[in-house]
Amino acid sequence: MSMPPTTPRNAPKKQPAWLVGGLTIISFVALLWVIEIVDTAMGHRLDSDGIRPLQTDGLWGILWAPLLHGGWPHLIANTVPALVLGFLMTLAGMGRFIAATAIIWVLGGFGTWLIGNIGLHCPYVTVQCTSTHIGASGLIFGWLAFLIVFGFFTRKAWEIIVGVIVLFVYGGVLLGMLPGSPGVSWQGHLSGAIAGVIAAYVLSGPERKAREARNRPGQLTS
Incomplete structure (x- = not known):
């Protein structure tokens, strides 16, 4: 007679997903504040490391732009949306949160690099007119778009409900994806949102394939 497996007494207790997700996103936002403290102490020299559209060395800004902000009001404006939307993102699973964030970070940044100079008006500049894009808002717009559409790809009721609430x-x-506000990177917002939709579609693949398999008519053989 075999005995059921037992859990060792000293085995680490698995933490609730909401706690892990909450600590993860709080840590990320805390990092943004630490970076802004350092940047302020350095006279905002780090801000020049953002995305500079269509410039080869500006590609490095894709890595750093979401971590940099143009002063405390900019960071404060992004803090609450980052905490709320980032936490909701982790509820889809930490694996998906990390993968979606990576897709939005890279694709959204690359999109900003491609279109970041569109609509730029520099009437008194005789050399190449360009801009530098920084801030976590592109990432936030990506998370927002992901949450809105992800449930419609997976067809899971609770994820659809989350998407509707987030949209409301x-x-x-x-x-903010539309041109109009001077000094606001609508190009980064738009690129981040598009990347968020792409991430939602790619990462909903298992649910979409399972649904297609269920809906596929049975095959008859002779």
Whole structure:
């Protein structure tokens, strides 16, 4: 007679997903604040390391731009949305959160690098007119778009509900993807949102394939 497996008494207890997700996103936002403290102490020299569109050395900014902010008001404006949307993202699973964030970070940054100079008006500049894009808002817009559409790809009720609630609460923010406000990187917002939709589609692959398999008519052989 075999005995059921037992859990060792000294085995580490698995932490709740909401706690792990909460600590993860709080740590990320805390990192943003630490970086801004350092940047302020350095006279905001780090801000020049953002995304400079269509410049080869500006590609490095894709890695650093979401971590940099143009002063405390900029960071404070991004803090609450980053905490709320980032936490909701972790509820889809830490693996998906990390993968989605990586996709949004890279694709959204590359999109900003491609279109970041569109609409730029520099009437008194005789050399190449360009801009530098920094801030976590592109990442936030990516998270926002991901949360809105992810449930419609997976067809899971609770993820659809989350998407509808997020759209209701933060839907007005999507207007930030449109040109109009001077000094605001609508190009980064738009690129981040598009990357978020792409991430949602790619990472919903298992659910979409399972649904297609269930809906596929049975095959008859003779």
